[in-house]
Amino acid sequence: MFLSTTTNGIDAKGRLSVPADFRAIVRNGPFDGIYVWPSFDGDYLEGGGQSLMDRYLQMIESMDPYDDARVALERAIFGSARPLSFDANGRITLPKPFAEHAGLSDKATFVGLGARFEIWNPDVYAAHEVEARKFARENKRAMKLPPPRPVGA
Amino acid sequence: MFLSTTTNGIDAKGRLSVPADFRAIVRNGPFDGIYVWPSFDGDYLEGGGQSLMDRYLQMIESMDPYDDARVALERAIFGSARPLSFDANGRITLPKPFAEHAGLSDKATFVGLGARFEIWNPDVYAAHEVEARKFARENKRAMKLPPPRPVGA
DNA sequence: TTGTTTCCCATGAAATCCCATGTTATCCCA
């Protein structure tokens, strides 16, 4: 599970260290790296490991071939996603268009969201985080946890 | 079930012993440690074991992908939670931002709340507990137990 | 060539592991 928020530096070559615990999640997968695409919902990047892409593929294939939503998803995610493999030290190289989309220059913030993660400009994210926590506080009563799973399951 | 209240010391390295009975609860799980995040509702930390995080993940994944509430909760919980694994002696190392959020320096109070627990500055908690007991006394009529489940269910 | 990308190694800081110790709780047996 991708968790927590980490800010790392981007060096002159456009290299960015992926947090070690994020790398640990995708390790042992068939692809030693992550999949990243520009969010169609804002100025940040979204990403995940192989298993996330598999799940999206499954989801899309269960939709009707010419369903508008399907076409949109295909284009928004698969059409713009790139596999970014780790170098020997666990860094990725950000493609320029990605850095531009998210306004990344010298620092980037990874935000773990369970099954996937986001990459933000640190300053932009700081503002959003305040909003998110405020919203959560105001809507906490709507949070209903599912019951714990039976013992042994 | 996380129960009772325990206060332990924080050493110069930011290490904090997790009460042995709390550790016993998460033992034998897939992850030998606890998940902790700064509460979005006050100056304390919240935490639990793997099963609690699984339940949050289930809850969040049952919501629509771009629902505002979902995005806010994802960021407020997963974005700030960290897996803190036990060292050989059952301690965790508190990340600095966590200690700051909860005002922790030399001591921390673990409060068991059943499925989850909280970590407080002992002095702050003492004051808060008085309030909580008062609130419970004044609202006792609102407390409703669900009917007992049949044995074995 | 010239600019770009990939691989490899170096380094300082931070996190983790390992061992030691006093204290408290638990066990066991008389």
Added chain:
DNA sequence: TGGGATAACATGGGATTTCATGGGAAACAA
């Protein structure tokens, strides 16, 4: 039931490893 032996627990400090980051050399493309 008392009291000594034993185990569990919280805490401390040093040694080791991991991690993020920087830069140079080699492969590649234009």
